[in-house]
Amino acid sequence: xxxxxxxxxxxxxxxxxxxxxxxxxxxxxxxxxxxxxxxxxxxxxxxxxxxxxxxxxxxxxxxxxxxxxxxxxxxxxxxxxxxxxxxxxxxxxxxxxxxxxxxxxxxxxxxxxxxxxxxxxxxxxxxxxxxxxxxxxxxxxxxxxxxxxxxxxxxxxxxxxxxxxxxxxxxxxxxxxxxxxxxxxxxxxxxxxxxxxxxxxxxxxxxxxxxxxxxxxxxxxxxxxxxxxxxxxxxxxxxxxxxxxxxxxxxxxxxxxxxxxxxxxxxxxxxxxxxxx
Numbered sequence: 001x002x003x004x005x006x007x008x009x010x011x012x013x014x015x016x017x018x019x020x021x022x023x024x025x026x027x028x029x030x031x032x033x034x035x036x037x038x039x040x041x042x043x044x045x046x047x048x049x050x051x052x053x054x055x056x057x058x059x060x061x062x063x064x065x066x067x068x069x070x071x072x073x074x075x076x077x078x079x080x081x082x083x084x085x086x087x088x089x090x091x092x093x094x095x096x097x098x099x100x101x102x103x104x105x106x107x108x109x110x111x112x113x114x115x116x117x118x119x120x121x122x123x124x125x126x127x128x129x130x131x132x133x134x135x136x137x138x139x140x141x142x143x144x145x146x147x148x149x150x151x152x153x154x155x156x157x158x159x160x161x162x163x164x165x166x167x168x169x170x171x172x173x174x175x176x177x178x179x180x181x182x183x184x185x186x187x188x189x190x191x192x193x194x195x196x197x198x199x200x201x202x203x204x205x206x207x208x209x210x211x212x213x214x215x216x217x218x219x220x221x222x223x224x225x226x227x228x229x230x231x232x233x234x235x236x237x238x239x240x241x242x243x244x245x246x247x248x249x250x251x252x253x254x255x256x257x258x259x260x261x262x263x264x265x266x267x268x269x270x271x272x273x274x275x276x277x
Contacts, residue, residue: 001025001274005044005265006081009213009244011113013264016244017213019078020047021085022269026054029064030275032071038273039066045208048078050086050098059099060092069207072180074102074150076117076215076246076257083107083115084261102150116258121250122220123148124155136173137184139163147220152179153201155220161189161198165240175204183217185224188237195237195245197225213244215257222248222255 003022010016020042029035029051039047051062063082065075079098086092087109095108106118125146133156134140142157154177158164164186174182181203188195199221201214211217218236225248226232232250237243249256 001269003042003267003269004085004263005042006084006261006263008077008080008084008261009215009238009246009259011260011262013262015242016259016261017077017211017239017242018044018264019075019081020044021078021081022047022049023082023085023089023091024049024051026052029062034275035064035066036071038269040068041273043068045203045211046072046075046078048075048082050082053099056099059097059104061086061096061098063098063100063105065100067206067208071101072206073152074100074119074216076119076218077213079105079107079117080115080215080257080259080261083109083117085263087115088263114258114260116256117215119216119219119255119257120150121223121253121255122151124220124224130154130177132173133177135170136177137169137182138167145220145224147183149179151216151220153181153183153203153217153220154178155183155185155224157224158184158186161186164198164200167200167240169202171202171204171209174202178205180205181208183214183220185221187225187228194235196229196231196234197221197236199236199238200240201238210240212242213238213246215246215259218246218248218257219255222250222257226250
């Protein structure tokens with residue numbers, strides 16, 4: 001059984017957001033305990049497990065995402081990584097449909113090597129700045145928004161891009177906010193820099209101190225910044241040190257997330273590590 005490490009939202013073999021990808025043979029998923037233990041062993045923000053669905057009319061693959069601590073409802077970078085693996089291996093071409101906990105998600109590969117993902121747009125609800133958030137985040141928020149149950153983050157607009165880059169939050173205190181965590185974002189300082197907004201994501205609620213480049217967060221960032229900047233197609237930069245780019249296209253209730261990916265490690269699980277049966 002092969003396992004791959006793929007960096008998503010980048011063409012840099014040492015950039016973007018790394019995800020583990022395991023393509024299973026089927027006919028069903030191994031025990032949940034094995035999936036969780038392998039995700040903990042890989043110890044990346046997410047490991048994706050793809051299972052072929054040859055008898056399904058609705059989807060081509062089942063896809064699940066696990067952090068080192070728990071299974072999550074949505075993950076953009078590990079979906080991109082999985083689609084990249086399937087296309088690179090010749091297992092898939094064109095559009096791929098994934099059955100997930102967030103419904104059927106589709107990915108489409110382009111000739112230039114980029115992959116677009118069709119995700120549900122997150123609903124934004126403005127909420128008062130929660131008590132204690134400024135101290136936990138290390139800066140005074142401009143505004144805060146809930147992002148709905150599928151994303152489950154607290155989106156926090158901060159003063160400027162410099163503030164985003166210099167954040168050093170109290171992760172223990174920050175775990176009180178959002179089901180998964182906190183998205184901190186600001187408009188790009190330089191309009192000619194090649195991106196429109198900058199973001200960092202902190203997810204202590206699911207065992208991730210900081211996620212380098214988060215596709216699912218951009219289903220909330222796309223409507224947030226599209227409304228403010230007056231354009232439905234934008235580019236986001238995420239990360240501090242290790243960074244990546246996500247191109248967003250707002251399409252009403254759906255958001256297209258486009259990026260590149262690069263495989264950096266391919267390996268085999270030993271017999272001792274493989275699931276029983």
